[in-house]
Amino acid sequence: MKNNNFYKLGVVILLALIAFYSCKKDNMPTTEPTTDNTAYSNMITNRINNFRQQMQNPERSGEMLLDTAVWNLEALINYDYAYPDSASKDFTIMSSHYTVTVDENGMVSEAEVQQVYNLMLDTLNYQLALLNDDVKFTVFSDVQLDEVDGNTARLTVN
Numbered sequence: 001m002k003n004n005n006f007y008k009l010g011v012v013i014l015l016a017l018i019a020f021y022s023c024k025k026d027n028m029p030t031t032e033p034t035t036d037n038t039a040y041s042n043m044i045t046n047r048i049n050n051f052r053q054q055m056q057n058p059e060r061s062g063e064m065l066l067d068t069a070v071w072n073l074e075a076l077i078n079y080d081y082a083y084p085d086s087a088s089k090d091f092t093i094m095s096s097h098y099t100v101t102v103d104e105n106g107m108v109s110e111a112e113v114q115q116v117y118n119l120m121l122d123t124l125n126y127q128l129a130l131l132n133d134d135v136k137f138t139v140f141s142d143v144q145l146d147e148v149d150g151n152t153a154r155l156t157v158n
Helices: 002-027 035-056 066-081 110-130
Strands: 063-065 096-101 107-109 143-149 152-157
Touching: 035 066, 035 110, 063 066, 063 110, 066 107, 066 110, 066 143, 066 152, 096 107, 096 110, 107 110, 110 152
Parallel strands: none
Antiparallel strands: 063 107, 096 152, 143 152
């Protein structure tokens, strides 16, 4: 009988501990599982904002790698003008083509990148104006490097 009471007491204590810790976990501070994602998102946002400042600087004199220019152009246009989460059953794909001068090291001047960026924005606005819909917006823009022929790089924006 003593063993049976000892067993019951052990079960009661175990259940009390489980209940205590189950209630206690609600009061424990939660850590965000997306801390790394948040840091990465902030890094990308900072990179886009830095590129925007470069494009607004009238005294730009630097150079950047062609691949970096393509990434930055696509990122900034999408960040500022695209609505990728918008639902639309009807959409139109429009394309435009651009060229940039590339040196022997695969670098392009910031001044030329800014000219292409401004052309891309003008073209985007023109293409949207061609649509007869009352509601029109860009879902996303895909800037891709088609080819490099000598010192000329050809880009397509869809």
